[in-house]
Amino acid sequence: MIFIIPKGRKLLKQRKDSLNLLLSSKPDLKRKTVWLHAASVGELDQARALAKEIKKQNPNLLILQSVYSNSVTEKQRIDPNFDFSFILPLDFPFAYNPVFEKFKPVKLIFLAWDTWPNLLRTSYKYGCKSYLVCASLSSNSGRKKGFIHSLTKASFRYLEGIYPSHPIMAEEFKTLSPENKIESLGDTRFESVLNRIESGKPPERFVTFTKKYKSEITDKKPILLGSTYPVCESFILDFISGWSLQNKSLPSFWIFPHKWEPGRMKTFRMKLEQITTVKTFSELVDQNSEYPEIILVDELGILAYAYQFARFAYVGGAFHNRVHNTIEPAAFALPLITGPKISNAPEAIVMQRLGGLISCPSKEDFFSALERFISNPKEAEELGAGNRKFVLENKGASEKIYSRVFSNDPN
Incomplete structure (x- = not known):
């Protein structure tokens, strides 16, 4: 495993250094890439369980794993099923182009809730299919109100599928996406906990x-x-x-x-x-x-x-x-x-x-x-x-x- 370790104390420098180190790596370009994104520690548990299943089903796939929170420790980011791990850059329109151009991911999988409009648009532009899995949304979430609701709905049109953690959660997504995209498939974090x-x-x-x-x-x-x-x-x-x-x-x-x-x-x-x-x-x-x-x-x-x-x-x-x-x-x-x-x-x-x-x-x-x-x-x-x-x-x-x-x- 090649592990991308961000350096520096400030968040922006951490993100920049992490991305630069990722881009300087030398992946096997013959392998197809799947990109998993987890916001923080809880979502990383979900990503870990899903990565294990992906490798079990198709060991040749390369797994690129990103987190957003800089509070996730180096130890927590390590997993034998992650080929590369890095901290996500800030969500600017062209921030992700180098990653897509270098790794050419065929799937982008968001865990739980942390979707970013520019990341979704960039994924669509490069022909990479995006999914929201173990999806969760509370009934009083700001994403369901006013302008943010409209923005979230516009972003979600780039998703191929939304797979909530439970049928109760599926109800929360019905105002944000067509029902034919929504299907409850469970939460992989339960598997991580049970395995532990x-x-x-x-x-x-x-x-x-x-x-x-x-x-x-x-x-x-x-x-x-x-x-x-x-x-x-x-x-x-x-x-x-x-x-x-x-x-x-x-x-x-x-x-x-x-x-x-x-x-x-x-x-x-x-x-x-x-x-x-x-x-x-x-x-x-x-x-x-x-x-x-x-x-x-x-x-x-x-x-x-x-x-x-x-x-x-x-x-x-x-x-x-x-x-x-x-x-x-x-x-x-x-x-x-x-x-x-x-x-x-x-x-x-x-x-x-x-x-x-x-x-x-x-x-x-x-x-x-x-x-x-x-x-x-x-x-x-x-x-x-x-x-x-x-x-x-x-x-x-x-x-x-x-x-x-x-x-x-x-x-």
Whole structure:
């Protein structure tokens, strides 16, 4: 693999250097090129799964992969199925001509939502067919309003096909493109997540922990609170305090802070200890301690493996900025609770509409959701099963997309 690494600190210089390095490369011009474009990390997961399927079906195809966000790290851009990777230049009318002239791509595939008008027009000009796959669009998206709606609709006429991640998402595209171009084919990111779960090995310390406290974990399955921020933690503290005042038996909680900031965690722990027993994960592994009501997880790399032991999960980020990964806990048949900011995650939107995810606008709604799942374990179990069914339905999305995009000209 040849990997294009942008240099420089400023975004414009990064883009320029990345493009120049790409153009100075020496691809095998006898191979046909497929160009995948992903906006950021989530879309890159989708591109990774699709690239794997493309190489499986046709190893001779050259895959050119671009990202837009300069926050995507060098490590995240590396994949054995990407022949070349670079940061997309800004969307000026002639910015992409050198790439098309050098690589002559026959397919341009956008992941999720990040389509650029000039890139689409340039692709059409050079006879390269363009597609939007794993397509997602929220009902309140700015792309469906006013002038931007007209601009998006004009750009979408250059697309050969729009393949939403779910039939619910397909409805959102009907005002932007003819219906005969729209077909729901699933989301390849589910495959990336499932592959990580199925092939990954939990950290040895987590294995030690689950063996050491096997009976306690089995007897009192925890409520898992993942990727918590200060606002989440204040809500959690108030809920636990209120629950304790009602003299109810306190459930077991595993809390995974988004960032382990010693000062913040010390204060949070002190307040929790006024109510019940609290230990950190590392204390439980390294010392002979009784199993507490609340565990603060102070080590990385554990969250994805912890979901399998939980009753249900809260996924953080959506009270702060945007919701974190909801696919992982859903894959373990957990019903989910989160905050209001889920427009970045089509899978969260779909799960909400299917009933397996509760998006809480306020602290009071968060309390109500927790009480609902604690008090109605059978309902929680049924909703979790629905979430897992939704995840498994997306297996095979890469193969479906490959078949549709390459059906008439696989070579």
